[in-house]
Amino acid sequence: xxxxxxxxxxxxxxxxxxxxxxxxxxxxxxxxxxxxxxxxxxxxxxxxxxxxxxxxxxxxxxxxxxxxxxxxxxxxxxxxxxxxxxxxxxxxxxxxxxxxxxxxxxxxxxxxxxxxxxxxxxxxxxxxxxxxxxxxxxxxxxxxxxxxxxxxxxxxxxxxxxxxxxxxxxxxxxxxxxxxxxxxxxxxxxxxxxxxxxxxxxxxxxxxxxxxxxxxxxxx
Amino acid sequence: xxxxxxxxxxxxxxxxxxxxxxxxxxxxxxxxxxxxxxxxxxxxxxxxxxxxxxxxxxxxxxxxxxxxxxxxxxxxxxxxxxxxxxxxxxxxxxxxxxxxxxxxxxxxxxxxxxxxxxxxxxxxxxxxxxxxxxxxxxxxxxxxxxxxxxxxxxxxxxxxxxxxxxxxxxxxxxxxxxxxxxxxxxxxxxxxxxxxxxxxxxxxxxxxxxxxxxxxxxxxxxxxxxxxxxxxxxxxxxxxxxxxxxxxxxxxxxxxxxxxxxxxxxxxxxxxxxxxxxxxxxxxxxxxxxxxxxxxxxxxxxxxxxxxxxxxxxxxxxxxxxxxxxxxxxxxxxxxxxxxxxxxxxxxxxxxxxxxxxxxxxxxxxxxxxxxxxxxxxxxxxxxxxxxxxxxxxxxxxxxxxxxxxxxxxxxxxxxxxxxxxxxxxxxxxxxxxxxxxxxxxxxxxxxxxxxxxxxxxxxxxxxxxxxxxxxxxxxxxx
Numbered sequence: 280x281x282x283x284x285x286x287x288x289x290x291x292x293x294x295x296x297x298x299x300x301x302x303x304x305x306x307x308x309x310x311x312x313x314x315x316x317x318x319x320x321x322x323x324x325x326x327x328x329x330x331x332x333x334x335x336x337x338x339x340x341x342x343x344x345x346x347x348x349x350x351x352x353x354x355x356x357x358x359x360x361x362x363x364x365x366x367x368x369x370x371x372x373x374x375x376x377x378x379x380x381x382x383x384x385x386x387x388x389x390x391x392x393x394x395x396x397x398x399x400x401x402x403x404x405x406x407x408x409x410x411x412x413x414x415x416x417x418x419x420x421x422x423x424x425x426x427x428x429x430x431x432x433x434x435x436x437x438x439x440x441x442x443x444x445x446x447x448x449x450x451x452x453x454x455x456x457x458x459x460x461x462x463x464x465x466x467x468x469x470x471x472x473x474x475x476x477x478x479x480x481x482x483x484x485x486x487x488x489x490x491x492x493x494x495x496x497x498x499x
Numbered sequence: 500x501x502x503x504x505x506x507x508x509x510x511x512x513x514x515x516x517x518x519x520x521x522x523x524x525x526x527x528x529x530x531x532x533x534x535x536x537x538x539x540x541x542x543x544x545x546x547x548x549x550x551x552x553x554x555x556x557x558x559x560x561x562x563x564x565x566x567x568x569x570x571x572x573x574x575x576x577x578x579x580x581x582x583x584x585x586x587x588x589x590x591x592x593x594x595x596x597x598x599x600x601x602x603x604x605x606x607x608x609x610x611x612x613x614x615x616x617x618x619x620x621x622x623x624x625x626x627x628x629x630x631x632x633x634x635x636x637x638x639x640x641x642x643x644x645x646x647x648x649x650x651x652x653x654x655x656x657x658x659x660x661x662x663x664x665x666x667x668x669x670x671x672x673x674x675x676x677x678x679x680x681x682x683x684x685x686x687x688x689x690x691x692x693x694x695x696x697x698x699x700x701x702x703x704x705x706x707x708x709x710x711x712x713x714x715x716x717x718x719x720x721x722x723x724x725x726x727x728x729x730x731x732x733x734x735x736x737x738x739x740x741x742x743x744x745x746x747x748x749x750x751x752x753x754x755x756x757x758x759x760x761x762x763x764x765x766x767x768x769x770x771x772x773x774x775x776x777x778x779x780x781x782x783x784x785x786x787x788x789x790x791x792x793x794x795x796x797x798x799x800x801x802x803x804x805x806x807x808x809x810x811x812x813x814x815x816x817x818x819x820x821x822x823x824x825x826x827x828x829x830x831x832x833x834x835x836x837x838x839x840x841x842x843x844x845x846x847x848x849x850x851x852x853x854x855x856x857x858x859x860x861x862x863x864x865x866x867x868x869x870x871x872x873x874x875x876x877x878x879x880x881x882x883x884x885x886x887x888x889x890x891x892x893x894x895x896x897x898x899x900x901x902x903x904x905x906x907x908x909x910x911x912x913x914x915x916x917x918x919x920x921x922x923x924x925x926x927x928x929x930x931x932x933x934x935x936x937x938x939x940x941x942x943x944x945x946x947x948x949x950x951x952x953x954x955x956x957x958x959x960x961x962x963x964x965x966x967x968x969x970x971x972x973x974x975x976x977x978x
Binding site for chain 1: 621623624626627630634637652653656657660661663664665667668671672674675678679683684685687688701703704706707
């Protein structure tokens with residue numbers, strides 16, 4: 280039984296890394312959004328499984344937040360924003376797909392090397408969860424730096440945050456996990472509302488961050 | 500005592516925020532804001548008289564008492580400045596009453612967030628509090644709703660969020676390190692418990708955790724490779740927010756770093772956090788000093804100066820030892836007071852002149868003598884000239900470094916001198932010569948600005964023995 284529970288937890292955490300890779304090369308915003316919803320869904324499953332094997336019922340709340348807020352409400356809201364802004368074109372990426380994937384693999388290898396080495400004495404489930412979580416966090420960061428579009432940067436940030444929730448739930452018995460996931464949800468809601476506000480105020484013609492960089496540095 | 504001073508510094512801002520969010524009328528709310536800040540400050544001072552016991556969630560010790568009194572004091576004086584500044588902004592039509600209500604409520608939320616971060620006895624709670632403080636400043640930076648303000652807020656938001664995410668990962672790792680020793684549950688995140696058992700933690704995990712925490716909270720401190728949000732946020736937000744950002748929020752993030760540094764110092768096998776902090780501090784100070792020369796916006800100029808000074812402070816704490824820590828604490832206090840005083844005068848100056856561009860501001864000492872000379876005094880202080888307080892703290896940092904690492908001290912002195920040149924070059928155009936630009940009469944309250952400068956001046960000449968003893972005590976604990 281111990282073996283099976285471990286394998287399932289491992290499978291779910293590993294799938295999260297895999298879905299992060301899927302996100303890296305999505306060229307269209309809609310597709311990216313759908314993959315993000317899948318990301319949140321896998322996270323919800325993973326957290327729920329952790330709640331079950333740790334017999335920690337409060338983690339079901341975190342799983343519920345991931346399922347309802349992140350996998351449903353946020354993608355739908357962003358979907359509507361994308362339609363309203365009329366930006367369902369292709370995403371231009373700064374580095375090509377190939378190099379992004381290579382970089383991603385490098386980051387995963389890095390997180391495995393770092394985390395597995397330093398957590399040699401921790402219990403195997405937690406240490407592999409942590410290694411996967413770091414990989415998801417780094418892949419999220421990679422996505423934020425390779426994308427120019429504000430919406431896809433936000434999706435990068437949200438998948439980064441999913442990695443953090445994975446780490447927090449993997450750390451057995453960690454207090455405040457629910458509070459932290461609520462705090463993050465508030466943060467994300469702010470971001471989404473922020474994008475929306477930009478639109479409503481009609482201050483920006485575009486959510487391309489490149490265009491926002493006009494004022495970078497000094498106003499002349 | 501059911502209503503302790505500890506719950507006081509949290510409850511007063513919360514109640515005030517709730518009241519300010521609903522009360523109409525600018526004059527009443529601005530006074531209420533000042534009153535709430537004053538009450539918080541007095542409550543914080545009472546921590547010195549009766550020290551409440553630390554619980555599972557809240558903590559008072561010598562270290563955070565210094566921070567919290569400084570935070571609430573500058574919070575109070577900034578509220579006074581804000582009352583006259585925001586009043587003028589309303590007259591200019593830049594802010595509507597609805598936004599002012601929102602602004603005042605957020606100001607108190609910020610004070611609550613910072614106070615909570617400072618007295619939290621739990622690494623998770625501290626993280627949440629710093630996130631709250633950051634969010635409230637993001638909202639205030641974007642309050643003018645101009646293109647630049649929204650962009651600055653967005654940049655601050657994204658960079659701050661990444662910083663906060665990295666800090667959370669570090670926090671989780673600290674918990675992972677503590678769990679095998681302390682056991683599952685809340686205790687493994689409580690500072691006071693962590694500090695007693697830190698020697699048994701897995702050093703490798705602590706090392707990785709500290710790297711994440713340094714990057715995460717370092718973003719908030721504004722250390723060099725991670726500082727990009729700071730100048731924009733300072734320049735585009737309302738000036739009272741620039742003052743609290745520079746004077747207080749950077750300190751709060753630094754406080755978090757110092758706590759984790761103390762934790763690592765207890766573990767024999769962990770890396771010494773000092774050299775990492777020294778490196779980042781020196782890079783920040785040197786980088787920001789050179790950046791001062793290219794600034795065209797007066798608030799950006801002083802934002803870069805804040806990066807430089809945070810670099811010096813992080814450098815001093817990274818060097819460690821009683822003398823360098825003492826110098827770091829003193830420098831932090833002096834910088835908070837001086838920098839907020841400078842922003843007070845800059846705020847009024849940009850209102851008088853109707854611009855923040857250095858090229859359009861000139862001859863202030865002739866056109867607005869009080870503001871102009873206030874700015875001159877502030878810049879003289881921040882550049883580190885004697886006999887003001889920053890001279891003394893910088894002198895202590897440099898001389899304690901010379902005794903141990905002469906080459907590092909040379910780099911530090913170079914950074915300080917480069918910054919001095921940059922600041923005076925700009926000061927010369929702004930303060931002296933023929934008056935340039937518009938010159939509306941200043942409707943300013945000079946009290947906060949000169950109160951700060953007077954404190955800095957007195958500290959440069961005479962430090963009360965009680966203060967010295969207190970700082971020395973904290974410096975010893977910092978290790």
